Amino acid sequence: MYQFFVDKPFKEGTIINNHYEVVRVIGTGSYGIVYLCKDLRSQKNRVIKQLRPSKHRSKKEVELFEIETSFLRTLNHKKMPILYETFTNNEDFFYVMSYIEGDNLEDQIFYTKKTFNEKESLQILEQLLELVDYLHQKNIYHQDLRIPNILLKNNELFLIDFGLSKLGKAVESAHSLKMKQQDYYDLGEILLYLLYTTYTSKYKKALPWTEELSLENETVHLLKRLLQINEPYSTIKDISDDLHAALKANEKVD
Numbered sequence: 001m002y003q004f005f006v007d008k009p010f011k012e013g014t015i016i017n018n019h020y021e022v023v024r025v026i027g028t029g030s031y032g033i034v035y036l037c038k039d040l041r042s043q044k045n046r047v048i049k050q051l052r053p054s055k056h057r058s059k060k061e062v063e064l065f066e067i068e069t070s071f072l073r074t075l076n077h078k079k080m081p082i083l084y085e086t087f088t089n090n091e092d093f094f095y096v097m098s099y100i101e102g103d104n105l106e107d108q109i110f111y112t113k114k115t116f117n118e119k120e121s122l123q124i125l126e127q128l129l130e131l132v133d134y135l136h137q138k139n140i141y142h143q144d145l146r147i148p149n150i151l152l153k154n155n156e157l158f159l160i161d162f163g164l165s166k167l168g169k170a171v172e173s174a175h176s177l178k179m180k181q182q183d184y185y186d187l188g189e190i191l192l193y194l195l196y197t198t199y200t201s202k203y204k205k206a207l208p209w210t211e212e213l214s215l216e217n218e219t220v221h222l223l224k225r226l227l228q229i230n231e232p233y234s235t236i237k238d239i240s241d242d243l244h245a246a247l248k249a250n251e252k253v254d
């Protein structure tokens with residue numbers, strides 16, 4: 001109940017920090033409220049993420065908010081948000097980032113009913129893999145790769161939400177391998193999610209994906225290693241090689 005009252009989002013037209021006018025709420029996650037705003041100085045669209053007021057009380061949540069902005073500061077990729085500024089206002093915590101016009105994959109699948117065939121699903125993975133590779137090369141492990149954190153704008157993919165990201169040690173360790181493989185596992189789950197968008201159940205009973213989906217052998221091989229049913233991957237290069245083999249197998253089908 002407490003959370004319901006204190007976490008009421010700002011209304012359209014509210015001015016935050018003297019120059020950001022709220023256009024609308026575009027996302028309400030578990031720890032942030034996300035607004036599309038207009039910067040009244042430049043007239044440019046910006047996205048402002050506010051730490052949910054009910055979370056202020058926890059030092060840990062505030063720390064996580066700071067960690068997220070510190071990661072954003074180190075990123076320099078056109079498929080990831082740019083951090084413009086952070087500020088506090090009436091004890092509220094905010095950060096300002098670039099606006100990516102696409103909708104997230106979750107909304108596209110559940111509300112817009114967008115579907116992805118096998119080839120399209122693999123192509124999405126291909127784009128995502130490039131972004132994960134960029135992060136891992138910087139020793140950053142996203143740790144929250146999920147469909148609401150992927151935005152799609154005219155088939156171009158963007159990655160957001162670094163709230164759970166972790167930095168690996170300078171020297172490759174068992175811990176960084178674990179974080180790396182968690183990201184790979186999440187890529188497998190995303191791929192499976194996309195593949196299921198074209199599936200309609202013929203049976204009353206749910207069967208394992210290996211029986212429900214009819215996929216090229218190369219795609220099954222890729223998924224089984226990503227999902228750690230078979231030997232887990234330890235490098236992006238190996239994933240990329242298997243992904244290209246799966247894409248090639250799908251080209252033959254066309």
Ligand SMILES: Nc1ncnc2c1ncn2[C@@H]1O[C@H](COP(=O)(O)OP(=O)(O)OP(=O)(O)O)[C@@H](O)[C@H]1O
Pocket residue numbers: 026027028029030031032033034047049081097098099100101102103104148149151160161162163
């Ligand atoms: N820079 C951006 N441009 C456009 N839309 C964005 C941007 N950042 C976030 N969003 C939208 O807001 C939603 C919530 O953002 P985000 O995942 O960062 O919040 P969160 O509080 O961390 O959510 P969760 O608890 O689900 O992780 C996203 O799914 C996306 O639709």
